[in-house]
Structure formats: structure tokens, C-alpha cells
Amino acid sequence: MIVARDYKSFIEARSKLNGSVGFVPTMGALHEGHLSLIKKSISQNSATVVSVFVNPTQFLAGEDLNKYPRPESADIKICELAKVDILYMPTIEQMYNSDELKISAPKIRGYILEGANRPGHFDGVLQVVMKLLNIVKPTNAYFGKKDAQQLILIEQMVKDYFIDTNIVACDIVREPDGLAMSSRNIYLSPNQRIRALSISKALKRGVKMVQSGIYDTNQIKDTIRDVIEPEVDTIEYIAITDRRLKEINSIKLDDTIILIAVKIGSTRLIDNIWI
Amino acid sequence: MIVARDYKSFIEARSKLNGSVGFVPTMGALHEGHLSLIKKSISQNSATVVSVFVNPTQFLAGEDLNKYPRPESADIKICELAKVDILYMPTIEQMYNSDELKISAPKIRGYILEGANRPGHFDGVLQVVMKLLNIVKPTNAYFGKKDAQQLILIEQMVKDYFIDTNIVACDIVREPDGLAMSSRNIYLSPNQRIRALSISKALKRGVKMVQSGIYDTNQIKDTIRDVIEPEVDTIEYIAITDRRLKEINSIKLDDTIILIAVKIGSTRLIDNIWI
Numbered sequence: 069m070i071v072a073r074d075y076k077s078f079i080e081a082r083s084k085l086n087g088s089v090g091f092v093p094t095m096g097a098l099h100e101g102h103l104s105l106i107k108k109s110i111s112q113n114s115a116t117v118v119s120v121f122v123n124p125t126q127f128l129a130g131e132d133l134n135k136y137p138r139p140e141s142a143d144i145k146i147c148e149l150a151k152v153d154i155l156y157m158p159t160i161e162q163m164y165n166s167d168e169l170k171i172s173a174p175k176i177r178g179y180i181l182e183g184a185n186r187p188g189h190f191d192g193v194l195q196v197v198m199k200l201l202n203i204v205k206p207t208n209a210y211f212g213k214k215d216a217q218q219l220i221l222i223e224q225m226v227k228d229y230f231i232d233t234n235i236v237a238c239d240i241v242r243e244p245d246g247l248a249m250s251s252r253n254i255y256l257s258p259n260q261r262i263r264a265l266s267i268s269k270a271l272k273r274g275v276k277m278v279q280s281g282i283y284d285t286n287q288i289k290d291t292i293r294d295v296i297e298p299e300v301d302t303i304e305y306i307a308i309t310d311r312r313l314k315e316i317n318s319i320k321l322d323d324t325i326i327l328i329a330v331k332i333g334s335t336r337l338i339d340n341i342w343i
Numbered sequence: 344m345i346v347a348r349d350y351k352s353f354i355e356a357r358s359k360l361n362g363s364v365g366f367v368p369t370m371g372a373l374h375e376g377h378l379s380l381i382k383k384s385i386s387q388n389s390a391t392v393v394s395v396f397v398n399p400t401q402f403l404a405g406e407d408l409n410k411y412p413r414p415e416s417a418d419i420k421i422c423e424l425a426k427v428d429i430l431y432m433p434t435i436e437q438m439y440n441s442d443e444l445k446i447s448a449p450k451i452r453g454y455i456l457e458g459a460n461r462p463g464h465f466d467g468v469l470q471v472v473m474k475l476l477n478i479v480k481p482t483n484a485y486f487g488k489k490d491a492q493q494l495i496l497i498e499q500m501v502k503d504y505f506i507d508t509n510i511v512a513c514d515i516v517r518e519p520d521g522l523a524m525s526s527r528n529i530y531l532s533p534n535q536r537i538r539a540l541s542i543s544k545a546l547k548r549g550v551k552m553v554q555s556g557i558y559d560t561n562q563i564k565d566t567i568r569d570v571i572e573p574e575v576d577t578i579e580y581i582a583i584t585d586r587r588l589k590e591i592n593s594i595k596l597d598d599t600i601i602l603i604a605v606k607i608g609s610t611r612l613i614d615n616i617w618i
Contacts, residue, residue, distance in 0.1 A: 075505075167452060168503045169469060169496075172445040194444060202505040221444075228443045230350075230477040 069148045071155045075162050078203065081154045087114030091206030091233075093197060096120035097137040098146045101241040101249035105210040106150045108238055115153040117204050124160060126192030137251055156204070163199060171195040173221055177313050181327060182217050182338070185304050193218055194225050201226075201233050209233050214240045214248055216325055216340045220313055240339070242268065248339045255335040264337055266299035267328055271341040274308075274326050278343055283319040288326070296330060304329035304336070311342075319343065344423045346430045350437050353478065356429045362389030366481030366508075368472060371395035372412040373421045376516040376524035380485040381425045383513055390428040392479050399435060401467030412526055431479070438474060446470045448496055452588050456602060457492050457613070460579050468493055469500050476501075476508050484508050489515045489523055491600055491615045495588055515614070517543065523614045530610040539612055541574035542603055546616040549583075549601045553618055558594040563601070571605060579604035579611070586617075594618065 072078035082089075090109030094102050098120075109116040120143050127133035140157075147155045173183060173190035183190050201209060211219045223235050241249045246268035247261070256264055270292040277288050285308040292306050307327045310316050316324065324343040329336065347353035357364075365384030369377050373395075384391040395418050402408035415432075422430045448458060448465035458465050476484060486494045498510050516524045521543035522536070531539055545567040552563050560583040567581050582602045585591050591599065599618040604611065 165499075165503055167449040169449055169453075169500050170447040172447055174442040174444055176442045178444075199503075199505055202507070205507075224440075225444050228440055228474075230474055232477070232480075 069152050069155060071144060071157060073157050073159070073162075075158065075203065078154065078156050078158070082117070082204065085115040085117075085153060088207035089113055089204070090116045091200070091204045091209045092116065092118045093200050093209065093211075094118060094120055095122045095136065095251070096143045097139055097251035097254075098143050099249050099251060099253075101212055101214065103146065103150060104241045105212060105238050106147070106152060108236070109208065109210050110151060112236075113208060116151075117154045117156060117206065118147050118152045119156040119158075119200055119204070121156075121158055121163065121196065121200075123163075123192060123196040125164075125195055126189050128186055128188060131186075137254065163196065171198060171225075174224065177217075177224070178221060180217075180313065181305055181307055181309075182329065185329065190218065190221055194221060197222055198225060198229070198231070201231055206233050208236050210236045210238055212238050212240060213340065213342060214250070214338070216327060216342075217313060220311070240341075246272070248337075250337065252335055252337065256332065260332045260335070263299040264332055266296045267330060267337060267339045270295035270328065271326055271339060275341060275343060278319050278321075278324075285315075285317055285319060288319075292326070292328065296328065300330040300332050302331040304331065344427050344430060346419060346432060348432050348434065348437075350433065350478065353429065353431050353433070357392070357479065360390040360392075360428060363482035364388055364479070365391045366475070366479045366484045367391065367393045368475050368484065368486075369393060369395055370397045370411065370526070371418045372414055372526035372529075373418050374524045374526060374528075376487055376489065378421065378425060379516045380487060380513050381422070381427060383511070384483065384485050385426060387511075388483060391426075392429045392431060392481065393422050393427045394431040394433075394475055394479070396431075396433055396438065396471065396475075398438075398467060398471040400439075400470055401464050403461055403463060406461075412529065438471065446473060446500075449499065452492075452499070453496060455492075455588065456580055456582055456584075457604065460604065465493065465496055469496060472497055473500060473504070473506070476506055481508050483511050485511045485513055487513050487515060488615065488617060489525070489613070491602060491617075492588060495586070515616075521547070523612075525612065527610055527612065531607065535607045535610065538574040539607055541571045542605060542612060542614045545570035545603065546601055546614060550616060550618060553594050553596075553599075560590075560592055560594060563594075567601070567603065571603065575605040575607050577606040579606065 070081040072081050090113035092105045092109050122136050171194045178190045219237055274288050274292055289306050309325050310323050325340055327340040329338045345356045347356050365388035367380045367384050397411050446469045453465045549563050549567055564581050584600050585598045600615055602615040604613045
């Protein structure tokens with residue numbers, strides 16, 4: 069595995085890859101969730117590139133940029149064991165210039181849900197993903213459904229800007245007890261960790277309601293609220309939308325996402341399920 | 344020559360081009376200025392693509408989008424005679440979706456000079472150029488120095504977003520009497536046409552001052568103002584900057600641009616000279 073820390077050495081290594089190239093962009097602190105994306109990429113492509121870059125422009129003022137975990141040697145080891153071809157770990161200076169052109173997320177879909185709670189967050193996400201897609205030029209790029217809105221906005225970016233990469237949506241990976249894998253889970257105390265299980269439990273309850281024929285989204289949201297409200301400190305949103313992130317009143321099978329964002333202590337957790 | 348009017352037929356035609364591809368994006372109404380870019384591209388590449396697209400997002404409210412000239416059959420003829428390989432003439436629907444991601448020009452360099460007089464104009468220019476570069480995937484793309492700020496911002500976009508295209512800056516083409524070629528020149532009455540000559544005359548006067556050893560930019564700007572003020576209806580700006588568009592107090596040889604924007608009647612004219 070080649071570890072490239074600057075643009076020039078990355079491009080040199082990239083030029084030696086033949087056939088289809090899969091790409092998994094990450095902010096590091098790699099866990100089973102990332103590994104499932106990496107494995108999927110390896111199984112579907114001749115070569116796989118992983119990037120680790122904690123992107124400052126997607127953190128808002130006061131967010132956890134500085135305390136975001138950066139276990140660099142563990143990340144390198146994980147990629148090596150997974151048989152990644154190139155691990156790209158650029159510095160901020162390699163990625164950003166002064167007085168840059170900015171990307172603005174769509175006025176509607178970029179500023180609801182996560183975007184309402186973190187205004188400007190997706191501008192930074194799309195900015196760095198566009199840069200990385202242009203640098204890596206992958207055939208396929210892998211994103212988790214856990215960050216559903218991010219995935220949907222990246223799919224839109226690729227369409228709006230005619231970027232020649234296929235975006236592959238990957239299922240959420242969960243701990244055996246149901247908690248969605250996240251780099252932020254390490255912040256949870258043992259007790260908070262247990263309370264966090266209410267999130268995936270509530271989503272499963274929602275799915276069961278749909279299976280039993282209840283399609284009224286307000287009724288489902290009320291039940292989800294009842295499950296998580298006693299366990300979490302803040303409910304940021306419970307939303308039921310179509311795959312374009314438009315809120316819906318009635319479940320549309322194969323075109324629905326139930327999304328939840330909460331805070332437990334100072335840790336923000338998101339989860340969702342695609343129906 | 345293939346005339347492609349939709350994305351799919353363009354991509355099909357593009358896939359058959361081998362070797363280096365030159366690209367000349369235009370808004371049509373092709374004149375000698377465009378033709379010089381096209382000829383340069385043809386001389387430097389295996390194949391040349393020209394696009395004609397009057398991009399709505401770079402026109403501000405109240406600007407001349409609807410009356411912008413669209414001599415379609417003449418444009419096709421000119422490209423055919425020049426031996427262009429593909430002429431891409433997409434519709435607005437082929438280029439834009441609803442609730443799109445936007446590009447924002449740099450906060451400083453995007454909002455001075457032309458950007459101060461036309462706030463948001465460069466957002467639209469950069470948006471469409473990024474789309475077109477991603478669609479056409481040219482080796483080299485040709486832009487005129489006449490739109491100096493546009494050229495400089497596009498060079499920055501390619502750098503900021505790691506776009507794999509070489510931007511080629513092309514000299515301004517002038518009428519025999521000195522007037523810079525522009526699609527907007529046709530709006531000038533015979534009398535206005537004569538008054539417009541003051542612009543290139545003033546620029547030449549500026550160059551002569553530099554040649555004679557006068558490097559004080561305020562002194563040069565005063566002289567330029569004296570030349571054009573009696574002839575034009577509005578002076579929007581007279582600026583002397585370096586190649587990064589930063590205003591300078593003293594001429595730096597090989598790193599200076601003198602830029603002028605005026606209105607004669609309701610027609611806006613820009614011109615510049617690189618020293």
C-alpha cells in the first residue's frame with residue numbers, strides 16, 4: 069500500500085493504477101462501517117483508494133474539529149490489512165488555497181434536517197468531495213447510507229456537475245446490539261451507550277408499524293418520539309421523507325427514509341432506515 | 344462536424360475523439376475573436392470542441408439575456424468552415440436541474456471590477472464552465488484575455504478544484520482601428536462605434552506612459568480618464584492590477600493589467616491590456 073501525503077505523490081501513484089478504481093473518502097477514525105465500504109470497493113474494482121482527511125470546512129464554529137479523533141497509525145494499519153492500494157492523507161495546505169471558490173449546497177435540500185442544525189456544513193462536505201473526486205478520478209465512490217442527506221446531496225452534485233463517477237450507496241453497519249457505527253460513539257459513556265440503543269430500536273419500531281400496514285407518517289413519528297424521548301437529552305429531528313428528502317405524509321414503499329438526530333450528553337448521533 | 348444538441352449525443356461523439364482535445368466554450372454570436380481561439384485550439388490539439396450556450400445564470404436581473412444575439416446558423420457555418428470536430432449546443436434543460444448546487448466566486452476577487460458592477464455574474468460563469476469542463480473533459484481550454492477577470496477566476500477554479508484541464512490564455516483580437524472584438528459591438532450606432540475607439544486609444548496611451556518610464560498607476564489612470572471621459576457615457580472603472588487582480592500603485596512589468604469598463608448608450612464595453 070502506498071501512503072501519499074501530498075498531491076504530487078498521490079497523482080504519481082494513481083497514474084499507475086489500471087482498470088476500475090474504487091474510492092472511499094473518510095475523515096479517518098476508521099471503524100467497521102468504513103471497513104464495509106472499503107471491502108465493497110475492493111470487491112467491485114481493480115484497485116481501491118481511501119482518503120483520510122479531517123475536512124475543516126464542514127465543521128461549524130464551536131463544533132468538534134479539534135477533538136475529532138485522529139488515530140493515524142491505526143487507520144494506516146486497517147487500510148493495509150484490507151489491501152487498499154493507495155491511502156491519501158493530504159494536509160489542509162494541500163487541499164485548500166486562500167480566497168477560494170466555494171460550493172453552496174442546494175438552497176432547499178441543503179438546509180433542512182442536518183443542514184438546518186448545521187447551516188453551511190454541506191457546503192464544506194460538497195467542496196471537499198468535489199475536490200477529492202477530481203483528484204482521485206474514481207470509477208466508483210462509496211458512501212454510507214448513515215449520512216443519508218450527505219449521500220443524496222453528493223448524488224445530486226455528481227448529476228448537476230456531470231462528474232464521471234458512479235456513486236455507490238452502502239448499507240449502515242451496526243453493532244450487534246443495533247447501534248449504528250460512528251466515529252463519535254467513542255464519546256459515549258457506558259450509560260449513554262445503552263440509552264443510545266433507543267435510536268435504532270425506534271427505527272425498527274417504525275419499520276414494524278409500516279409492515280403492519282400503518283402508513284401515516286405522523287403516527288409513526290409520534291411512536292418513534294415516545295421510544296427515544298425518555299432516553300436522549302435532545303431530539304433534533306425525527307423526519308420521514310422520500311429519497312429526495314421531501315417530507316411525506318404517507319409512507320411510499322421503496323421511496324422512504326426515516327431519519328433521526330439526537331444529542332446524548334454533548335454527543336450528536338444520527339441514524340436512519342430506508343424503507 | 345457533429346452538431347450535438349443533447350448530453351447523450353455529445354458524449355457519444357466525444358468518446359470517438361482520440362488524442363488531445365481542445366475546447367472553446369462560447370455564448371455564440373461568433374466573431375473573429377472566437378475564431379482566433381478556435382484556430383489556436385485546432386493548431387494545438389488532435390480535435391476541437393466548441394460549445395455555444397447562452398448561459399442564463401451569468402446574466403443578472405435586467406441584463407440583456409433575452410436580446411443577447413443568437414445567430415445560430417451563422418455560428419454553425421463558422422465552426423464548420425474552421426473544421427471544428429464537435430459543436431455542442433445544449434438546451435438550458437440539458438445543463439441545469441432544479442434546486443442546484445451553486446458555485447460562489449471568491450469573496451474578494453469575484454466581487455471587484457466586473458464582479459462589483461455585476462454581483463453574482465461570476466458565480467454563473469464558473470458554474471457553467473465547471474459543468475462544461477466536466478462534460479467535455481478537454482486537455483486544453485481556450486479563454487480570451489478580453490474577459491481578464493473571468494480568465495483569472497477560471498484559472499483559479501481549475502487550481503482550487505484540481506480540474507485536469509490546461510487553461511490557455513489567448514490575446515485580444517481587435518478590429519483594424521483598435522476596437523476589441525465583442526458580440527456586443529453590433530449594438531453600437533456608427534457614432535457610438537467611433538466614440539468607443541477612445542477605449543483602446545486610452546489603453547495604448549497607458550502603455551506608452553509605461554514605456555516612457557512612468558510607473559505611477561494613479562498618474563496613468565488620470566491620463567486614461569482624460570482620454571475616455573469626453574467620449575463615453577459612464578466610466579464604470581479604470582483599474583490597474585497585478586495578474587492576481589490586486590490593485591497596484593506602481594507598474595510591475597510582466598505582472599500588470601490595465602482594465603477599463605464603460606457604457607456607451609446602453610452598451611457595456613470592456614477592454615484591457617496586459618503589460
